[in-house]
Amino acid sequence: MRKGTERRPSARERNRRSILDAAQAVLREDPDASLDEVAARAGVVRRTVYGHFTSRHDLVVALVRAASADFVEQVGEVDPDAPDPAGELAATLLRTWSTSRRYGPVIALARRTADDEIRAAMAPFHTIMIRLLENGQRAGVFSRHVAAPVLAEVLHAGSMAYQHAAQDGRWDGDEADVALGHLLTLGVPETEARAAVARATT
Structure with a gap:
């Protein structure tokens, strides 16, 4: 060449x-x-x-791998040990929301099968998000009533709910609204959550 x-x-x-x-x-x-x-x-x-x-399964796995590649590309920008875990989480959600919306339904479909290959494809992104949540719990910023891996699952389910509501025309918010909602779910007071989203957008 x-x-x-x-x-x-x-x-x-x-x-x-x-x-x-x-x-x-x-x-x-x-x-x-x-x-x-x-x-x-x-x-x-x-x-x-x-x-x-x-097979159809192979096609779905290929789509999940493509989604994983997009997520993992953005993971490199995430600092799981950031001194501002709320702002870091908000910034991560702002960066990944478009990818989440694009691939979310396919990932949800794939997760029905509990396929090890699919879980492995998304593992790098989930791992770093759990580390960020653990950091926020240690700092007393995020709720500690359940373990970080469970909170990560809760946030994933919340993202899917926002996506479904947007597709059905029941919600017309944006990624900043998602970030705010996730921080509130994690127990961050509203005033502090809004400030964290503002920091992430500047």
């Missing part, structure tokens, strides 16, 4: 990307959608889908 030139994706790579994009959109609308529906949205025949993914 000549210096300064980029390799163009092959037809197979373009097909795979089209299938993944289509699957993400279709499964967001209908978590029980079939591979035929994914193929139709991608503009390919079912055989082409099977040429990349041997």
